[in-house]
Amino acid sequence: MFSTPPGAADRTKTNHRLSTGAMILFVVGVAVAWVALYQFNTWLFSSIHLTGFISWIFLPAAIRMLAVMVGGWAGALGLFLGAIITNLSLLQFEPLNIVVLAALSALGPLVAVYLCTRWLQLPSDLGGLQRSQLMVFAVAGAVFNVFPHNLYFYMTGLTHDAWSGVFPMFVGDLAGTLIVLYLASLSIRLALKSARV
Numbered sequence: 001m002f003s004t005p006p007g008a009a010d011r012t013k014t015n016h017r018l019s020t021g022a023m024i025l026f027v028v029g030v031a032v033a034w035v036a037l038y039q040f041n042t043w044l045f046s047s048i049h050l051t052g053f054i055s056w057i058f059l060p061a062a063i064r065m066l067a068v069m070v071g072g073w074a075g076a077l078g079l080f081l082g083a084i085i086t087n088l089s090l091l092q093f094e095p096l097n098i099v100v101l102a103a104l105s106a107l108g109p110l111v112a113v114y115l116c117t118r119w120l121q122l123p124s125d126l127g128g129l130q131r132s133q134l135m136v137f138a139v140a141g142a143v144f145n146v147f148p149h150n151l152y153f154y155m156t157g158l159t160h161d162a163w164s165g166v167f168p169m170f171v172g173d174l175a176g177t178l179i180v181l182y183l184a185s186l187s188i189r190l191a192l193k194s195a196r197v
Contacts, residue, residue, distance in 0.1 A: 023074050030067040030078025031085065034060055038086045041176070052090040053101075053149065054165050058172035062180030065141040068109040069126055080106040097156060104148045112140040134181065142173035 037060040042049065048056040063082075067075030083102035091097045116122075116137050122129060129137075146169045154162035 026071050026074050027078040027081065030063065030071065030075055031082035033067075034063050034079060034082025035085050037063055037180075038082075050165070050168055053153070054169045055172045056168055056175070057179070058169075058176040059180055061141065061145065061173035061176040064105065064109040064145065065112070065137055065177060066180075068113045069137070072113075073110070076106040076110050079109070097158070100152060101149070104152060105145065108144040108148060109141050112137065112144040116140050135178075138174055138177040138181070141177060142170050145173055146170045 041055065041057070041059045042052075044059075045055050045057050050056070064079055067079055069075070071078070080102050083105040084098060087098040087101055091101075116133075117124065117126065120133050120136065122133070146166055150159070150162060150165045150169065153159040153165065159165060
């Protein structure tokens with residue numbers, strides 16, 4: 001019979017703790033990235049903000065997709081927490097709206113990533129993802145964010161027209177996602193190029 005090496009049980013516990021710690025750090029990191037990018041977007045594009053929720057360029061939309069593509073449910077939890085924080089400044093005395101809108105921000109990309117992964121027949125780790133497929137993810141992320149949000153805005157009286165925010169929100173989400181992905185791709189290429197030199 002094989003015996004367990006001394007200290008093996010302790011190593012297993014430590015690895016589990018590290019895994020949980022890494023997960024917590026990821027969730028907090030996503031929440032912080034969401035809030036920071038939201039504040040930056042508000043400052044940079046204040047002239048093209050239609051409301052606190054709709055802008056013609058919305059950079060945090062990229063965080064939605066990336067967080068879920070990388071971390072799954074942990075990414076969605078980080079988005080939920082980040083959206084709670086940003087919603088507090090917009091809807092200070094409306095706790096139900098704050099929570100529901102944060103949930104929509106977190107669940108939309110989960111559905112988009114799940115459906116795109118199945119439709120494009122990608123492995124669960126999204127290995128081999130190509131640029132054209134990334135565009136599909138970006139469009140799906142915008143669609144699954146825009147329609148639930150605008151429907152909720154209309155049903156709760158936050159807007160009087162169910163359709164007026166759909167087009168600008170879609171454009172803003174898509175533009176924000178593509179800008180961030182392009183800048184990230186450019187940064188990675190430049191870093192790889194300088195590493196080769």
